Amino acid sequence: MTATMMTTDASSSRTSGRSLHLNKVGKRFGTATALDDVTLSVEPGTFLVMLGPSGSGKTTLLRGLAGIERFDTGAVRFGSTVIDDGRTHVPTERRGLAMVFQDYALWPHLTVRQNVAYALKRHHLDRHEAARRVLDTLDRVGISAKADAYPQELSGGQQQRVALARAIVGSPALLLFDEPLSNLDADLREHLRVEIATITRESGATAVYITHDQAEAFALADVVGVLRDGRLEQLGAPESIYTRPATPFVARFTGLAGAFAGTVVGRFDVGTVAVGVGDHRLAAGIPADAVLDTGDDVDVLIRGAALRLDEPAADAATGTSGGGVPGRVTDVAYRGRGYEHVVATAHGALSGIFAPQAWSRGTECRVVIDPAGCFAFPRRVPSTI
Numbered sequence: 001m002t003a004t005m006m007t008t009d010a011s012s013s014r015t016s017g018r019s020l021h022l023n024k025v026g027k028r029f030g031t032a033t034a035l036d037d038v039t040l041s042v043e044p045g046t047f048l049v050m051l052g053p054s055g056s057g058k059t060t061l062l063r064g065l066a067g068i069e070r071f072d073t074g075a076v077r078f079g080s081t082v083i084d085d086g087r088t089h090v091p092t093e094r095r096g097l098a099m100v101f102q103d104y105a106l107w108p109h110l111t112v113r114q115n116v117a118y119a120l121k122r123h124h125l126d127r128h129e130a131a132r133r134v135l136d137t138l139d140r141v142g143i144s145a146k147a148d149a150y151p152q153e154l155s156g157g158q159q160q161r162v163a164l165a166r167a168i169v170g171s172p173a174l175l176l177f178d179e180p181l182s183n184l185d186a187d188l189r190e191h192l193r194v195e196i197a198t199i200t201r202e203s204g205a206t207a208v209y210i211t212h213d214q215a216e217a218f219a220l221a222d223v224v225g226v227l228r229d230g231r232l233e234q235l236g237a238p239e240s241i242y243t244r245p246a247t248p249f250v251a252r253f254t255g256l257a258g259a260f261a262g263t264v265v266g267r268f269d270v271g272t273v274a275v276g277v278g279d280h281r282l283a284a285g286i287p288a289d290a291v292l293d294t295g296d297d298v299d300v301l302i303r304g305a306a307l308r309l310d311e312p313a314a315d316a317a318t319g320t321s322g323g324g325v326p327g328r329v330t331d332v333a334y335r336g337r338g339y340e341h342v343v344a345t346a347h348g349a350l351s352g353i354f355a356p357q358a359w360s361r362g363t364e365c366r367v368v369i370d371p372a373g374c375f376a377f378p379r380r381v382p383s384t385i
């Protein structure tokens, strides 16, 4: 990828983002399906994060939106303009977009100021106006002190700030981010994540950001799309994906404490079933379209946030009084604000159980489970979740 391809003519879209619509987008590479019937729509100015493991199609989607790659099937509309379908393929430089890459992709022979100014070339601005906008933008991303440095004289975090400045200086309507934080260390990642979130929202652009990091996705996004093997498994606000995962894959990929095998023993309420796990009864949510009957085998997937440690039940051997599942602490890790524990139970291990005080290894305990963080999915044999 050359730097010339990273910013495109945004002169017609200086003020705001536009809605983005993908309709049945597909892409194959030989026999590999990279994208399979992906359909989604987001409002103007939405920060969309596409989340998925390696090989799920994130890069292919981003490159298709950028116009670097052409989709095989389906259509992409940006605002009222079709930018890609069977007949139309608007070239990258006419899509009004800018892209930020994982490896920064700055011109090594240009200074910071010149790298950013380069992105304004197509705007045909007056020299002074262009210089002012470049400096304003460098100020916004906190790198103006390095305006005359060359990229190789900067740290990774500083280079990514320059790349961000170069992306936003032309006020594009669409900003594309290709895992921009993955080469940075933890502290810097968090810092720059906040700045990307703030600066992008201030710019008003619609953003599409790809990552395999669930925490990053949830922290950044207005809307998250979860990709698996080229298919969109769920699209929604981070909160709805966390509290109502549509599939076992989405639940697992967005963070689980553990899973228990159980059997449906009844219904509690609309959307909630009672599941027998050994001698215990758990309440668990079920996906909107799921049909589960008494006697069906299920996997109960459990979020860490749903778990709380308590003293063992009065009848600790069965755990039948006081609710919760008896267990023994097998690991405790200090996390600054408190401690995360791993607890072994008769039905499997539960990890990431937070408590403000440490429960030491070997302590008998009871894990109290909030039904809001339990999801029952039909068991697959053999299990593929």
Ligand SMILES: Nc1ncnc2c1ncn2[C@@H]1O[C@H](COP(=O)(O)OP(=O)(O)OP(=O)(O)O)[C@@H](O)[C@H]1O
Residues within 6 Å of the ligand: 029, 030, 032, 033, 034, 052, 053, 054, 055, 056, 057, 058, 059, 060, 061, 212
């Ligand atoms: N140029 C290509 N030639 C052949 N197969 C490709 C090509 N690009 C992608 N693929 C295949 O398409 C699928 C999706 O790849 P893609 O790079 O889009 O996934 P990804 O989610 O971005 O993965 P990663 O996080 O590892 O970059 C994979 O199976 C990949 O091997």
